[in-house]
Amino acid sequence: xxxxxxxxxxxxxxxxxxxxxxxxxxxxxxxxxxxxxxxxxxxxxxxxxxxxxxxxxxxxxxxxxxxxxxxxxxxxxxxxxxxxxxxxxxxxxxxxxxxxxxxxxxxxxxxxxxxxxxxxxxxxxxxxxxxxxxxxxxxxxxxxxxxxxxxxxxxxxxxxxxxxxxxxxxxxxxxxxxxxxxxxxxxxxxxxxxxxxxxxxxxxxxxxxxxxxxxxxxxxxxxxxxxxxxxxxxxxxxxxxxxxxxxxxxxxxxxxxxxxxxxxxxxxxxxxxxxxxxxxxxxxxxxxxxxxxxxxxxxxxxxxxxxxxxxxxxxxxxxxxxxxxxxxxxxxxxxxxxxxxxxxxxxxxxxxxxxxxxxxxxxxxxxxxxxxxxxxxxxxxxxxxxxxxxxxxxxxxxxxxxxxxxxxxxxxxxxxxxxxxxxxx
Amino acid sequence: xxxxxxxxxxxxxxxxxxxxxxxxxxxxxxxxxxxxxxxxxxxxxxxxxxxxxxxxxxxxxxxxxxxxxxxxxxxxxxxxxxxxxxxxxxxxxxxxxxxxxxxxxxxxxxxxxxxxxxxxxxxxxxxxxxxxxxxxxxxxxxxxxxxxxxxxxxxxxxxxxxxxxxxxxxxxxxxxxxx
Numbered sequence: 001x002x003x004x005x006x007x008x009x010x011x012x013x014x015x016x017x018x019x020x021x022x023x024x025x026x027x028x029x030x031x032x033x034x035x036x037x038x039x040x041x042x043x044x045x046x047x048x049x050x051x052x053x054x055x056x057x058x059x060x061x062x063x064x065x066x067x068x069x070x071x072x073x074x075x076x077x078x079x080x081x082x083x084x085x086x087x088x089x090x091x092x093x094x095x096x097x098x099x100x101x102x103x104x105x106x107x108x109x110x111x112x113x114x115x116x117x118x119x120x121x122x123x124x125x126x127x128x129x130x131x132x133x134x135x136x137x138x139x140x141x142x143x144x145x146x147x148x149x150x151x152x153x154x155x156x157x158x159x160x161x162x163x164x165x166x167x168x169x170x171x172x173x174x175x176x177x178x179x180x181x182x183x184x185x186x187x188x189x190x191x192x193x194x195x196x197x198x199x200x201x202x203x204x205x206x207x208x209x210x211x212x213x214x215x216x217x218x219x220x221x222x223x224x225x226x227x228x229x230x231x232x233x234x235x236x237x238x239x240x241x242x243x244x245x246x247x248x249x250x251x252x253x254x255x256x257x258x259x260x261x262x263x264x265x266x267x268x269x270x271x272x273x274x275x276x277x278x279x280x281x282x283x284x285x286x287x288x289x290x291x292x293x294x295x296x297x298x299x300x301x302x303x304x305x306x307x308x309x310x311x312x313x314x315x316x317x318x319x320x321x322x323x324x325x326x327x328x329x330x331x332x333x334x335x336x337x338x339x340x341x342x343x344x345x346x347x348x349x350x351x352x353x354x355x356x357x358x359x360x361x362x363x364x365x366x367x368x369x370x371x372x373x374x375x376x377x378x379x380x381x382x383x384x385x386x387x388x389x390x391x392x393x394x395x396x397x398x399x400x401x402x403x404x405x406x407x408x409x410x411x412x413x414x415x416x417x418x419x420x421x422x423x424x425x
Numbered sequence: 426x427x428x429x430x431x432x433x434x435x436x437x438x439x440x441x442x443x444x445x446x447x448x449x450x451x452x453x454x455x456x457x458x459x460x461x462x463x464x465x466x467x468x469x470x471x472x473x474x475x476x477x478x479x480x481x482x483x484x485x486x487x488x489x490x491x492x493x494x495x496x497x498x499x500x501x502x503x504x505x506x507x508x509x510x511x512x513x514x515x516x517x518x519x520x521x522x523x524x525x526x527x528x529x530x531x532x533x534x535x536x537x538x539x540x541x542x543x544x545x546x547x548x549x550x551x552x553x554x555x556x557x558x559x560x561x562x563x564x565x566x567x568x569x570x571x572x573x574x575x576x577x578x579x580x581x582x583x584x585x586x587x588x589x590x591x592x593x594x595x596x597x598x599x600x601x602x603x604x
Contacts, residue, residue: 059564238557242476250480253552254487254494257476258535261556420492 035222038395043229046075048271054234068234075230094159097152098169099330104146105172106329108179110347111139120180143179255421259413266409271402273369274311280365281357282307285320288353292346293336298327310361312397313381317358324350376404447472450551456524457498459575467568474557478550486542486550493531493538495552499523502548508540531555532576
């Protein structure tokens with residue numbers, strides 16, 4: 001009979017090599033399949049959020065398979081119908097060009113009005129004397145961003161020839177040609193690159209491709225994995241967990257089960273809480289904007305964007321504000337429900353609305369829905385969001401905090417459990 | 426019909442995990458007082474949350490003071506339940522074998538284990554995790570009520586046995602004093 005020490009040694013070598021091999025494989029796959037990370041993550045998060053609904057259905061006596069199919073139907077409905085709605089609300093190339101011309105005009109108009117000027121060369125009021133030096137570079141940059149470059153200019157002309165540009169926009173375009181040279185400069189390269197990269201949806205994990213169709217097909221095939229992940233995770237009856245637990249040595253068995261459970265509960269609470277909070281913020285925006293007098297399509301779009309962006313701490317409310325104010329600047333007329341609001345005050349009303357929604361969020365939604373589910377230091381949140389945006393763009397910003405929450409929960413729970421089970425000091 | 430197909434499809438994917446020793450496990454569960462009077466379907470539900478573990482001789486299943494998270498049912502093998510006295514000396518409280526169970530209090534809360542379970546012979550055990558049971562009971566309230574009632578009865582019986590033991594020890598001490 002061989003010594004138990006020998007067997008122990010061999011076991012250690014075997015598991016060490018296996019761990020190294022799987023670790024390297026996982027890392028390589030992670031790098032190679034980066035474009036799949038976001039679709040997988042979305043599928044997992046959706047399943048996580050849907051899990052309590054499935055439990056509720058099962059509690060009511062609905063068979064699991066039927067429950068999963070109902071939720072899957074709901075998932076497909078949300079993805080396709082609402083997704084389609086959002087995409088249809090997104091401006092196409094012509095609308096984007098029109099939007100930029102309109103925003104540029106309205107911005108300059110509001111800016112000049114604020115400074116008490118009728119043109120950029122005029123003498124302004126007291127605000128102009130005090131702040132113009134600071135404000136002007138900002139306006140210059142925004143103008144540079146909005147200004148059409150040579151290629152976009154020829155595209156604009158082709159739309160004009162086809163009669164697809166409104167008279168108002170044509171007027172704004174002509175006025176933009178009379179702007180001082182500094183304001184009509186070609187945009188810097190960095191900004192140009194940003195614009196080329198496409199819209200918000202385009203940035204959500206889509207890889208830049210040479211051909212638009214190839215890019216679209218690759219993105220669609222990547223996103224096909226999402227419903228499968230959703231379906232498989234909902235069908236799973238603890239088999240995945242059991243498979244992983246089976247790999248754990250006896251000494252860590254109970255500890256791993258407890259860690260799994262605590263992390264699962266905390267992450268579930270956080271994700272569902274965040275979804276609820278974002279929904280409440282989005283609905284508040286929708287109601288507020290309808291009261292201000294925005295049309296329902298615009299209010300719905302801004303509500304959805306503001307709701308999703310709300311998941312990004314600090315920056316989220318600013319995104320809601322920017323989208324809302326931009327629309328208020330561009331919109332020609334509003335139909336307010338409350339009598340004292342006029343079209344001119346739309347921007348101010350949006351700013352007030354953002355303030356009220358933030359107050360509601362911080363005072364009621366967040367404490368009630370999330371409670372103490374997340375207790376991260378603001379510095380960690382800021383660095384995380386910045387890091388996320390560098391690595392994965394907008395999607396990185398959106399998922400930075402959930403990722404930090406998950407990692408933080410795993411590490412802190414594991415540390416506590418290792419101590420409780422006398423494995424570490 | 427369609428549901429059966431879906432379940433079969435899923436079952437095939439995880440065939441090796443979902444159907445292993447199911448019959449044996451149900452029979453074993455039937456021998457455990459907590460699950461004794463349950464119907465076959467209910468036992469099957471319980472067997473879905475079992476974890477099978479194999480412990481080598483000389484291992485500890487759990488140790489005194491660790492938070493309890495699972496109850497263990499011995500499928501085959503032998504355990505010695507022991508506890509250290511304040512002097513450091515180990516006292517054997519019980520020896521458990523096939524079909525017996527240990528750590529049932531962990532199904533109620535995570536209070537520390539009151540004794541250690543030492544594996545004196547290679548043991549195969551089935552573990553039930555508290556949280557899994559809680560989730561299951563949430564969905565099957567009748568099954569939950571039955572299990573909890575049985576658990577209360579068993580704990581009550583053990584308390585009664587401890588009281589009897591305490592009384593007999595006290596009587597022994599008194600006899601010793603008078604004798």
